[in-house]
Amino acid sequence: MANRPAPPRLVDVARAAGVSLATASRAMTGSAGVSAVVAAHVQAVANRIGYVPNSHARALAGGQSTIVGLIVHDVGDPYFGEIARGVLRETESRGYMALISQTERDPAAELARIRALRAHRVNSIVLAGSGYVDASTETDIAAEVRSFTNAGGRVAVIGRHHLPVDAVLPDNLSGGVTLMRHLLDLGHRRIGVLSGPPNLTTVEDRLAGLRLAIGAARLPWHTVPVVPGDFTREGGAAAAATLLNAHPDLTAVIALNDPMAVGALSWLLGSGHRVPDDISVAGFDDIPAAADVYPALTTIRLPMISMGRQALELVLKPSVSRPRRRRTPHELVPRASTAPPHP
Known part of the structure; x- marks a missing residue:
């Protein structure tokens, strides 16, 4: 098996351009001390022979x-x-x-x-x-x-x-307020939440927003069932099953991210629920797929x-x-x- 040719080095660029190694280095890095004409010549030679600067070596040498x-x-x-x-x-x-x-x-x-x-x-x-x-x-x-x-x-x-x-x-907290307010304005009062991992500040802030909206509507937060789960499609499906099996009278479900909401949609439709006729589903983030699932997902858009x-x-x-x-x-x-x- 033939040996692969070694990639061109800076010294090869200097030799082919007819300049010193120091001049070639300054030309390739845009440093002072080299005329524009010489720098352009060296860079053209480097392109012609296929030289690629080693940014890692440069970082080791210069700390950048x-x-x-x-x-x-x-x-x-x-x-x-x-x-x-x-x-x-x-x-x-x-x-x-x-x-x-x-x-x-x-x-x-x-x-x-x-x-x-x-x-x-x-x-x-x-x-x-x-x-x-x-x-x-x-x-x-x-x-x-x-x-x-x-x-x-x-x-x-x-x-x-x-x-x-x-x-x-x-804007997790205010987004939570807006999302819960949307469902309340539609007339929902029996709402459940798929919350994601409870140790995350994102979950804490989004739940706080939901809680604020419930309080502003003079409804008791303790009547809103919250089921944690992984922030994944599979986590959403599993949490939805737990939530709906324990609370079959819910008319709306909020998932605290869109993959969970997509998983919940899949489980609900597969279990014979009609969305949104029997139960509404909303998510959070507005990932690209949110507009393409069936039915298209109501969500909070963040400028990701x-x-x-x-x-x-x-x-x-x-x-x-x-x-x-x-x-x-x-x-x-x-x-x-x-x-x-x-x-």
């Missing part, structure tokens, strides 16, 4: 990296897919690359991913996903983040965290792509004495899965 770390809870969740699209669009426009990893909502895995990115000389990290209700869950993560930022690294988060860094804050873009913008800004906060809007998207209850 053009790689941004993006840590998400679940790469299979469309919510994080849309956020990643926003991050990737912004990195591409700025000449950066993104290195994506997931934690499956495990704080220990989150800490390990941060440490791994630091080991790879990544200078900027975006944490996308909910924080944890119990601040002590993030104690080790907070210590690692402080160590990283004290060394010159930058971190931004999406969601409510107990971390001293810039944050993009989805914009959230990713804003987090990337924050993490590439210089640090400031007080963490910056960017709050997002929300929008009710009423579709065919919700309707007034039958008398």
Whole structure:
């Protein structure tokens, strides 16, 4: 088997261009001390012979990296897919690359991913996903983040965290108010909730919004059954089965994210329930599939792509004495899965 040819090195570029290694290096990095004519000549030679700069080696030499770390809870969740699209669009426009990893909502895995990115000389990290209700869950993560930022690294988060860094804050609480108010305005009074993992601040904030709307309508929150489950399609189906088997008289179900709502829809339709004739279903986030399921899903729209873009913008800004906060809007998207209850 023939040996593969070695990729061209910077010294090969210098030799082919007829310049010194130092001049070739300055020309390729855009540094001062090289005329525009010489720089263009060197870059043209590099393109011709197929030279690709080694950004990792450059980072090791200069302490700078053009790689941004993006840590998400679940790469299979469309919510994080849309956020990643926003991050990737912004990195591409700025000449950066993104290195994506997931934690499956495990704080220990989150800490390990941060440490791994630091080991790879990544200078900027975006944490996308909910924080944890119990601040002590993030104690080790907070210590690692402080160590990283004290060394010159930058971190931004999406969601409510107990971390001293810039944050993009989805409008979860107000979105919960709007969603519950929508069902109450339709005339529903027997409403159940599929809540997602109770240790997440996202779940806490969305539930708080639902509770506020129920209180404003002078209805007792304790009469609203809440069933936790995984933030997945399978989790939604399982939680819906538990909820409806215990409370068959419900006229509406709210799932605190869209994959759970899609799972609930699937279980309800498969169990002979008519949606929305027998029971209404609403979700949260407005993932791309929400408009395509049958019936199309009523949900709260969050600007997920914009959230990713804003987090990337924050993490590439210089640090400031007080963490910056960017709050997002929300929008009710009423579709065919919700309707007034039958008398």
